[in-house]
Amino acid sequence: MWYHKLLHQQSRLQNLMKRGDIAHGLRLSGFKSLFPFSLHWCHTASKSVNCTWHQHEDHLELQYASTVMRFDYVWLRDHCRSASCYNSKTHQRSLDTASVDLCIKPKTIRLDESTLFFTWPDGHVTRYDLDWLVKNSYEGQKQEVIQPRVLWNAKLYQDAQLPSVDFQGFLETKEGLKKFLQNFLLYGIAFVENVPPTQEHTEKLARRVSLIRETIYGRMWYFTSDFSRGDTAYTKLALDRHTDTTYFQEPCGIQVFHCLKHEGTGGRTLLVDGFYAAQQVLQRAPEEFDLLSQVPLKHEYIENVGQCHNHMIGVGPILNIYPWNKELYLIRYNNYDRAVINTVPYDVVRRWYAAHRTLTTELRRPENELWVKLKPGKVLFIDNWRVLHGRESFTGYRQLCGCYLTRDDVLNTARILGLHA
Amino acid sequence: MWYHKLLHQQSRLQNLMKRGDIAHGLRLSGFKSLFPFSLHWCHTASKSVNCTWHQHEDHLELQYASTVMRFDYVWLRDHCRSASCYNSKTHQRSLDTASVDLCIKPKTIRLDESTLFFTWPDGHVTRYDLDWLVKNSYEGQKQEVIQPRVLWNAKLYQDAQLPSVDFQGFLETKEGLKKFLQNFLLYGIAFVENVPPTQEHTEKLARRVSLIRETIYGRMWYFTSDFSRGDTAYTKLALDRHTDTTYFQEPCGIQVFHCLKHEGTGGRTLLVDGFYAAQQVLQRAPEEFDLLSQVPLKHEYIENVGQCHNHMIGVGPILNIYPWNKELYLIRYNNYDRAVINTVPYDVVRRWYAAHRTLTTELRRPENELWVKLKPGKVLFIDNWRVLHGRESFTGYRQLCGCYLTRDDVLNTARILGLHA
Numbered sequence: 001m002w003y004h005k006l007l008h009q010q011s012r013l014q015n016l017m018k019r020g021d022i023a024h025g026l027r028l029s030g031f032k033s034l035f036p037f038s039l040h041w042c043h044t045a046s047k048s049v050n051c052t053w054h055q056h057e058d059h060l061e062l063q064y065a066s067t068v069m070r071f072d073y074v075w076l077r078d079h080c081r082s083a084s085c086y087n088s089k090t091h092q093r094s095l096d097t098a099s100v101d102l103c104i105k106p107k108t109i110r111l112d113e114s115t116l117f118f119t120w121p122d123g124h125v126t127r128y129d130l131d132w133l134v135k136n137s138y139e140g141q142k143q144e145v146i147q148p149r150v151l152w153n154a155k156l157y158q159d160a161q162l163p164s165v166d167f168q169g170f171l172e173t174k175e176g177l178k179k180f181l182q183n184f185l186l187y188g189i190a191f192v193e194n195v196p197p198t199q200e201h202t203e204k205l206a207r208r209v210s211l212i213r214e215t216i217y218g219r220m221w222y223f224t225s226d227f228s229r230g231d232t233a234y235t236k237l238a239l240d241r242h243t244d245t246t247y248f249q250e251p252c253g254i255q256v257f258h259c260l261k262h263e264g265t266g267g268r269t270l271l272v273d274g275f276y277a278a279q280q281v282l283q284r285a286p287e288e289f290d291l292l293s294q295v296p297l298k299h300e301y302i303e304n305v306g307q308c309h310n311h312m313i314g315v316g317p318i319l320n321i322y323p324w325n326k327e328l329y330l331i332r333y334n335n336y337d338r339a340v341i342n343t344v345p346y347d348v349v350r351r352w353y354a355a356h357r358t359l360t361t362e363l364r365r366p367e368n369e370l371w372v373k374l375k376p377g378k379v380l381f382i383d384n385w386r387v388l389h390g391r392e393s394f395t396g397y398r399q400l401c402g403c404y405l406t407r408d409d410v411l412n413t414a415r416i417l418g419l420h421a
Numbered sequence: 422m423w424y425h426k427l428l429h430q431q432s433r434l435q436n437l438m439k440r441g442d443i444a445h446g447l448r449l450s451g452f453k454s455l456f457p458f459s460l461h462w463c464h465t466a467s468k469s470v471n472c473t474w475h476q477h478e479d480h481l482e483l484q485y486a487s488t489v490m491r492f493d494y495v496w497l498r499d500h501c502r503s504a505s506c507y508n509s510k511t512h513q514r515s516l517d518t519a520s521v522d523l524c525i526k527p528k529t530i531r532l533d534e535s536t537l538f539f540t541w542p543d544g545h546v547t548r549y550d551l552d553w554l555v556k557n558s559y560e561g562q563k564q565e566v567i568q569p570r571v572l573w574n575a576k577l578y579q580d581a582q583l584p585s586v587d588f589q590g591f592l593e594t595k596e597g598l599k600k601f602l603q604n605f606l607l608y609g610i611a612f613v614e615n616v617p618p619t620q621e622h623t624e625k626l627a628r629r630v631s632l633i634r635e636t637i638y639g640r641m642w643y644f645t646s647d648f649s650r651g652d653t654a655y656t657k658l659a660l661d662r663h664t665d666t667t668y669f670q671e672p673c674g675i676q677v678f679h680c681l682k683h684e685g686t687g688g689r690t691l692l693v694d695g696f697y698a699a700q701q702v703l704q705r706a707p708e709e710f711d712l713l714s715q716v717p718l719k720h721e722y723i724e725n726v727g728q729c730h731n732h733m734i735g736v737g738p739i740l741n742i743y744p745w746n747k748e749l750y751l752i753r754y755n756n757y758d759r760a761v762i763n764t765v766p767y768d769v770v771r772r773w774y775a776a777h778r779t780l781t782t783e784l785r786r787p788e789n790e791l792w793v794k795l796k797p798g799k800v801l802f803i804d805n806w807r808v809l810h811g812r813e814s815f816t817g818y819r820q821l822c823g824c825y826l827t828r829d830d831v832l833n834t835a836r837i838l839g840l841h842a
Contacts, residue, residue, distance in 0.1 A: 059767045070767040074774045079761060090651050091723035092757040096661075098781045102774060138770075141763040211635050216833070230511045240517075248829050250671035296744060302512035311836040312829055315743065322736065323717060324764040336513040340500060342562040343745040346480045346491040349559075353495045353523060360519045408669050408733055412637070415732040 051111060051130060060109070062116075064130050069137040073105050076118055079136075080126040142325050148420055149386075150186045151276040153368045157187065167194045167201075171208055178417045181209070185414060185421055188383035189271055195258065197376035199401045202258040205379055210409035213252060215245070216303075216310050222401040225394075230303035232336060236395070241272045241363055241388035242334040245404070246299035247312040251332055253407025255382045255389070257400065259374035264396015269380070271370040272388045274331035277362035278319055281355075288355035293319040295352050299332070300339035313339070318359070330385040333363070363388065374400075472532060472551060481530070483537075485551050490558040494526050497539055500557075501547040563746050569841055570807075571607045572697040574789045578608065588615045588622075592629055599838045602630070606835060606842055609804035610692055616679065618797035620822045623679040626800055631830035634673060636666070637724075637731050643822040646815075651724035651731075653757060657816070662693045662784055662809035663755040666825070667720035668733040672753055674828025676803045676810070678821065680795035685817015690801070692791040693809045695752035698783035699740055702776075709776035714740040716773050720753070721760035734760070739780070751806040754784070784809065795821075 054061040060071045077100050078093075080086065085095035106118040116133070118126045134140045150160070162183055169176030170192050184190035195201055203220050206212055212219050217229070225236040232239060245252045257269070282289040296317055303310040320330035341349055362368065374380060382389055385407060414421035475482045481492045498521050499514075501507065506516040527539040537554070539547045555561045571581070583604055590597030591613050605611035616622055624641050627633055633640050638650070646657040653660060666673045678690070703710040717738055724731040741751035762770055783789065795801060803810055806828060835842035 058771060072767040072770040072774070075762060075767070075770050078774070087653070089726075090653055091721070092653060093759060094757075097756055097774075098778060098785070102778060136761045136763055138763045138766050211637075214632050214635065216632075216830070232508070232511055232513060300512070305510075309837045310833055312833050314829070322764070335518055336515075338514060340557045341496060342557055342559045343743070345559050346493040346496070349493040349496050350479060353493070353499070353518075357519060357523060364519070408735070409637070412731055412733050416730045 051114075051116075053109065053116075055105075055109065060106075062133065064134060067134055067137070067139055069133065069139045071133075071137070074100055074102060076106070076126065076128075077104050077120060079128075080124075081128075082124070082126060084124075085126075138324070145325065145327055146322060146329065147185065147327075149188070149275065151279055152187060152273050152370075153276055153365075154370045155367065157273075157370055160187070162187065162190075164191055164193045167192055167196075167205070170205070174417065177208060177413075178419065181410075181414045181417065182419055184381055184383065184410075185419060188273060188275070188386040190381050192379045192381075193377065195377050195379050197258070197260045199258075199260070202256065202379060202401050203403065206256050206403050206405060209254075209381070210405050210413050213404045213406045213409075215248075215252065215404055216308075216312070217404075220401060220403045222399070224397065224399055228306070229308055230305040231301075236393055236398075238393040239390045240335070241270055241369075241390040242336060243274070243332060243388055244334075244384050245314075246332045246334040246337050247301040247314045247339075249314050249316075250407075251314065251330070252384050252404035254405040254410050255384045256402045256405065257374060257380045257382065257389075258376075258402055259378075259398065259400050260376055261399040262375075262394070262396065264394055264398065266392045267394030267398055268371045268373050268392045270388075270390035270392070271372065271382070272363055272368050272390075273370075273386065274333060274363065274388050275328055275386050277359060277365075277368060278328055278331060280362045281359050285355070285358055288351075288358050289319065291348075291352055291355045292359060293317050293321050293328075295341075295348065296343045297332070297341060298339040298343070299334060299337045301337060318356070331388075333359075333388055335360075472535075472537075474530065474537075476526075476530065481527075483554065485555060488555055488558075488560055490554065490560045492554075492558070495521055495523060497527070497547065497549075498525055498541060500549075501545075502549075503545070503547060505545075506547075559745070566746065566748050567743060567750065568606065568748075570609070570696065572700055573608060573694050573791075574697055574786075575791045576788065578694075578791055581608070583608065583611075585612055585614045588613055588617075588626070591626070595838065598629060598834075599840065602831075602835045602838060603840055605802055605804065605831075606840060609694060609696070609807040611802050613800045613802075614798065616798050616800050618679070618681045620679075620681070623677065623800060623822050624824065627677050627824050627826060630675075630802070631826050631834050634825045634827045634830075636669075636673065636825055637729075637733070638825075641822060641824045643820070645818065645820055649727070650729055651726040652722075657814055657819075659814040660811045661756070662691055662811040663757060664695070664753060664809055665755075665805050666735070667753045667755040667758050668722040668735040668760075670735050670737075671828075672735065672751070673805050673825035675826040675831050676805045677823045677826065678795060678801045678803065678810075679797075679823055680799075681797055681820040681822055683796075683815070683817065683819040685815055685819065687813045688815030688819055689792045689794050689813045691809075691811035691813070692793065692803070693784055693789050693811075694791075694807065695754060695784065695809050696749055696807050698780060698786075698789060699749055699752060701783045702780050706776070706779055709772075709779050710740065712769075712773055712776045713780060714738050714742050714749075716762075716769065717764045718753070718762060719760040719764070720755060720758045722758060739777070752809075754780075754809060756781075 051064045053063070059073065060076065062069045062071065078095065078097050080095060085093070087094050104120065107121055108119045110117050114130045116128045116130060120126065165176060165180040170180055180190055180192065192205060195205060199220055199222055223234055225234060228234055243251060244255055278289065294317060296315055299314045301310060301312040316332055318332055319328055320332070321328050344352065411421040472485045474484070480494065481497065483490045483492065499516065499518050501516060506514070508515050525541065528542055529540045531538050535551045537549045537551060541547065586597060586601040591601055601611055601613065613626060616626060620641055620643055624633070644655055646655060649655055664672060665676055699710065715738060717736055720735045722731060722733040737753055739753050740749055742749050765773065832842040
């Protein structure tokens, strides 16, 4: 179960975090053991005796160290990394998969040190490093989480005492950006401090992380409570916890918020870790977790205000999981924009409402609510695929600016910096 | 089955198309009968006697005209459109769904003309128009396709003799844009002619349709075969049929191509309707269609060329369908960028390769290949969620520019123009 793996990581990571430097913490050798098979990466030739295999009629069974793996023969031919099958410059497959006989079997298999050699009927030779096979096999993959995370409620987040990141260090050093992103990937929220309170500086900040995603709200958005758009966000009313742009087929990945000015009271920002709440549902009512991950919903945005005419529709379940390891990667929760439910029959609808209630109850527990006051100079990044946000009602003049980033682009930056994303 | 509905529509639409004006064709009364329940939209009070209902313990059974519908009671309360439950200005739900008793039942139900009135235990009254209920019920929804399409092979496309759209009309008139979009939505490709062969005019054209999606390739991309990026596209080599950016979590929705210059030979563009091919698979081997819609794949882009460092990973099946009506909405097919398959065990992998072969065979049938020569002035829009593209190898100097659009934004434009999208 993904949350067991996460829980295990969580306690380890939190201890590391407390030492102050996340990036440093993750470099500690102890962190490696959080990831199954990382030990194999330093496997030496002398251990190759641990490898045995058996050629079944329709697959290869391979035991290496403590892992039993089964490989389809077409798979073994299709993933060949030889120069004629794989372009190592573009990292693209050159092999025409359709040219592979679906009944193919290797003529011979031999092991040399830690490399397996397959000779195919036409004489072509494919070689696989044993560690590569472990890392890329189904059996290896299903034991890994795609993205390590630390789930939190208000106390857990506060206890983590995450060090803040300074604007200059963030902008000017690779370490500053990396520390910020590591933080963000683990917790789903992160702050940058001492940012000049202008839209230009906020944009510069966002661009440091990735491309800005232009939407119907513009590239950078800027708003006051002027009701200039057909959405409750453009009022002074309280907003209950929700994720944004659930009415996009792919909701925006990251939201950037910067309060440039507030002359009045109220308006604190509410943050709730949707994955923490979902984990509670999974533990207490797994069949409800499943239902929330199976029933596709529509969310809708219809706007006809002034010159703004929009009609967006997004489709997908509330909880989105990777089917092979049940890891949650996206929560889509917005009761304001949830459209008519008509994708499942009435009896499933009935059970869905019960499951939705269970999730809502978890999301609303006061102990899960992290309240923060956004101030000029303090920029908040929210993982909109994980952390719900809301706000108190407020009085007075309030200026907010921000933008959306596409999740792919942010993960891209993180990977380039060597982070696990 | 979605393709039966599509096939039925297809023959009707093709006849209408032949008359020359698509938009006109769709306005013909005959088109209405393609959509189940459109007749109900003109239902009059005198027919209300056709409505009967029965209050079951856990749901309402409603028969109206020829449709039997079943509604969960919480659903009926949750979708209330009264002023206190629904903000008709922002089109957002105001009702706190969590405040509804999960065991709620209406105290009374009565019909007045074509409106059903539900009185709830607390006295609140919810009213539903019968036609609204039919249109928004599960029973109504599952008989509809979300997006009408005309599937094609080369002959079917050529026989349709789609009229081209002129740059000026496209830019300056709502009708020009609407005609273009209707065409594009039905066929997945569309051309605009007489465009000045510059990047600026191509951008202007794209902006007329929707926002441009900035990616790692820039906002507008521009390329020659200079191998400036770590991708085979930046060579003179032939490219087999594929969809683009399969390594984004949401592949780009629409691709815009404009060949600005070509002094040489070859380089024709190949277009294949992926949905037509998928339909053949569904008809001949439905279990393989299912498998292709169930096995999640990773696609990957790893680039380390010059200043370009990128590592993108997208996850999803080849065929993406709406589960409630099995309608295909996205094909993700790129054998170059398909990453290691490790999300399912070896025996499923084996069956997956067979299914992939069946699909590939369909995609490669010569009769399914539409070859076009892009020339300066002729801009091609491709639905990258449906139509695969490729190219012949070429000689000489070739300049191409273009961009990606997000599907949500294009559908938004279409809906605002009154199109079914």
